Amino acid sequence: MPDKILEIENISIAYDNKIVMQNFSLQLNKGEHIAVVGASGCGKSSMLRSILGFIPLAQGKILYKGTEISNTNIYNIRNSIAYLPQDITFPCEWVREIVDIIFRIKANNSTYSKEKLYNYFKELGLEETIFDKRISEISGGQRQRVMLAIIALTAKELILLDEPTSALDKDSAQMTLDFLKNLDNKPAIISVTHDCNFAQRCNNIISL
Amino acid sequence: MGTIDISITSLLLGVILMAIPIYFLWKYYTGIVKSTINAVLRMIVQMFLVGLYLKYLFLWDNPWLNVLWLIIMVFVASETSLKRTNLKRKMLMLPLIIGFFTASILIGVYFLGIILKLDNIFDAQYFIPIFGILMGNMLGVNVIGLNTFYYNLQREKSYYYFLLGNGATVDEAITPFVKRALVHSFSPAIANMAVMGLVALPGTMIGQILGGSTPDVAIKYQMMIIVITNSASMLSLMTTLNLSKRATFDKMGAIINPFNEEKKK
Numbered sequence: 060m061p062d063k064i065l066e067i068e069n070i071s072i073a074y075d076n077k078i079v080m081q082n083f084s085l086q087l088n089k090g091e092h093i094a095v096v097g098a099s100g101c102g103k104s105s106m107l108r109s110i111l112g113f114i115p116l117a118q119g120k121i122l123y124k125g126t127e128i129s130n131t132n133i134y135n136i137r138n139s140i141a142y143l144p145q146d147i148t149f150p151c152e153w154v155r156e157i158v159d160i161i162f163r164i165k166a167n168n169s170t171y172s173k174e175k176l177y178n179y180f181k182e183l184g185l186e187e188t189i190f191d192k193r194i195s196e197i198s199g200g201q202r203q204r205v206m207l208a209i210i211a212l213t214a215k216e217l218i219l220l221d222e223p224t225s226a227l228d229k230d231s232a233q234m235t236l237d238f239l240k241n242l243d244n245k246p247a248i249i250s251v252t253h254d255c256n257f258a259q260r261c262n263n264i265i266s267l
Numbered sequence: 268m269g270t271i272d273i274s275i276t277s278l279l280l281g282v283i284l285m286a287i288p289i290y291f292l293w294k295y296y297t298g299i300v301k302s303t304i305n306a307v308l309r310m311i312v313q314m315f316l317v318g319l320y321l322k323y324l325f326l327w328d329n330p331w332l333n334v335l336w337l338i339i340m341v342f343v344a345s346e347t348s349l350k351r352t353n354l355k356r357k358m359l360m361l362p363l364i365i366g367f368f369t370a371s372i373l374i375g376v377y378f379l380g381i382i383l384k385l386d387n388i389f390d391a392q393y394f395i396p397i398f399g400i401l402m403g404n405m406l407g408v409n410v411i412g413l414n415t416f417y418y419n420l421q422r423e424k425s426y427y428y429f430l431l432g433n434g435a436t437v438d439e440a441i442t443p444f445v446k447r448a449l450v451h452s453f454s455p456a457i458a459n460m461a462v463m464g465l466v467a468l469p470g471t472m473i474g475q476i477l478g479g480s481t482p483d484v485a486i487k488y489q490m491m492i493i494v495i496t497n498s499a500s501m502l503s504l505m506t507t508l509n510l511s512k513r514a515t516f517d518k519m520g521a522i523i524n525p526f527n528e529e530k531k532k
Binding site: 111113114137138140142143146147164167219 | 423425426428429430431432433434435436439443447517518519520521
């Protein structure tokens, strides 16, 4: 029987009395990668934020490893999740500082293997030297892959990615997919994406 | 050594000097001539009113009245902070009141009772100016600090949620925003402290020398004033920020917009 990581049961999400997502369900097992596709504004990113507890549900429930997510357990559950939002501005200058920011969070064990990070960089087609570069010096695509490598380093059980390939070409997107598939800890992954090629290569596609 | 009084005629002669800045503000079409004249007139009226009520506070020198004055100042400072930051009253009013009150009492009483060793800490001659300067500085720091913190949190919420979504607690996720608020609100005070006495003679010291104190007494008071204003400002800001978290973040850590709707930034 597969290890159930996440179960989304019949959820609806509403902003200011306007429903952005209705009766959505999903089940995600360990090592499975699901792509969620759909038009802009259909609630894909909101669904990821609801899993993290940033947006309250109007209806339905979300279970993490069989336990319903609530305000009493959300912080513990987030310790097992890695989240990469679409647009993010870092208040720092260097790539290495982003790594420090992530590993300064107590839940992320405070230490990391630089060797492993460099291996991840290599698997994602990046040079080791990118670690010592300014964030402003690297391209959008490189930044996306750097961020993926960093959050993969935290070895969480569930990875939530919002448009992980929006700045990548076809080859880099394929490299990213292979990278995620080959992660040692076999995380469950949800990717919200507009990239149909990428979505088709995931284990499952859900269209909204 | 007494202080020479300034007659009303002399005061008016002095105010005429404001014509210099007003002339240049007018000449270069700055558009702030009207607000400058308005500010000068308001200053004159407000200062006469302050002079009037302080005259009676000193004359009666009643501890209860002095404490009542402090309580009123705490409410006025809290109200002014809300007005200048446009933060929601129901979320921030109580944290502000507690922050101002706690910091002024702790630091003010420490200074008057332990440093100055006053027998009567409610003595109007010390109580009113010390708590007055504490309130003024705390107000300035709170306005800049709270505005910087909540404005940046709203503007860069994706970064906050990124940290939270990767296992950070609310305290960990707000740390970069608190850091920026502290740097922003305390940098001017730290810069002033570093050049104190070199670039300019500070206000408290000038006031004391004009009032008849010797320079060696004046510098000690000046140093103590700098120390207590910075300590009280930090204490009030941190108290307010910490207490406001209950209202500005929900139980899952999501940000609840703390600004009134008309805030356009």
